[in-house]
Amino acid sequence: MEIKSAEFTISSSRADMCPKSDIPEYAFIGRSNVGKSSLINMLTKNPKLAMTSSTPGKTLLINHFLINKEWFLVDLPGYGFALRGKKMMEKIKNLIEYYVLEREQLTCLFVLIDSRHEPQKIDLEFIEWLGENGVPFAIIFTKADKQSVGKTRQNVNNYLNKLKEQWEELPPHFVSSSENGTGRQEILDYIDGINKELKEK
Numbered sequence: 001m002e003i004k005s006a007e008f009t010i011s012s013s014r015a016d017m018c019p020k021s022d023i024p025e026y027a028f029i030g031r032s033n034v035g036k037s038s039l040i041n042m043l044t045k046n047p048k049l050a051m052t053s054s055t056p057g058k059t060l061l062i063n064h065f066l067i068n069k070e071w072f073l074v075d076l077p078g079y080g081f082a083l084r085g086k087k088m089m090e091k092i093k094n095l096i097e098y099y100v101l102e103r104e105q106l107t108c109l110f111v112l113i114d115s116r117h118e119p120q121k122i123d124l125e126f127i128e129w130l131g132e133n134g135v136p137f138a139i140i141f142t143k144a145d146k147q148s149v150g151k152t153r154q155n156v157n158n159y160l161n162k163l164k165e166q167w168e169e170l171p172p173h174f175v176s177s178s179e180n181g182t183g184r185q186e187i188l189d190y191i192d193g194i195n196k197e198l199k200e201k
C-alpha cells in the first residue's frame with residue numbers, strides 16, 4: 001500500500017467521542033517514549049502528523065487520522081505514566097481500556113516495544129490482558145537502527161521466546177526504524193491485506 005492521503009480527523013478525550021463510522025481502525029500503543037509518534041510520522045511520510053510526547057496534553061487523547069480515505073490510523077495515549085499522578089493514571093487507563101475493549105471498529109492493535117530492551121513486566125502484562133480479552137494485536141519492535149541487525153534479531157528472539165511461555169501461537173510481529181524506514185512497507189502491506197479481506201466479506 002502507498003499512502004496517498006493522511007488527514008487528521010479528531011482528538012477525543014473520551015472513547016465515546018471517537019468518530020461514528022464503520023471504517024476499520026488500526027491503533028498504535030506503547031509506553032511513553034517507545035517511538036510511537038515517530039513511527040506514525042514515518043508510516044505516513046508526514047513528519048508532523050503525530051505530535052511527539054513532548055507536546056503538552058496531546059498524549060492524553062485518542063487521535064484519529066484518516067488514511068487514503070479508507071482506514072483510520074489511531075494514536076492512543078502511552079502507558080507507563082508513573083510520573084503523572086494517580087488520578088491522571090486512572091483516567092488514561094480508563095480511556096485505553098474502554099477504547100481497546102469496546103471499540104468495534106478496532107481491527108488490529110499494534111503494540112510497540114523498544115527493540116533494545118529486555119522484556120518489561122508492564123508490556124508483558126498488557127499483552128497478556130489483550131490475549132485474555134481476545135483483542136487482535138500485532139507487535140512492532142521499534143528503534144532497530146539503534147543497534148546492529150544481529151543484536152535486534154537476538155532481542156526480538158528473546159522476546160518471542162518469553163511470549164512462547166504463555167502463548168501457543170505467536171502474534172504477527174514487525175521490526176521498525178523511524179530513522180531509516182525499516183518495516184514501513186511490511187506494516188502497511190499487513191494493514192492493506194486485512195482491509196482487502198474485510199472488503200471481500
Ligand code: GDP
Pocket residue numbers: 030031032033034035036037038039051052053054078142143144145146176177178179
Ligand atoms: P513516543 O513517546 O512513543 O511518541 O516517542 P517519540 O516518537 O516521541 O520518540 C521518543 C524518542 O525516541 C525521540 O527522541 C525520537 O527521536 C526517538 N526515536 C523514535 N523512534 C526512533 C527510531 O526508530 N530510531 C531512533 N534512532 N530514534 C527514535
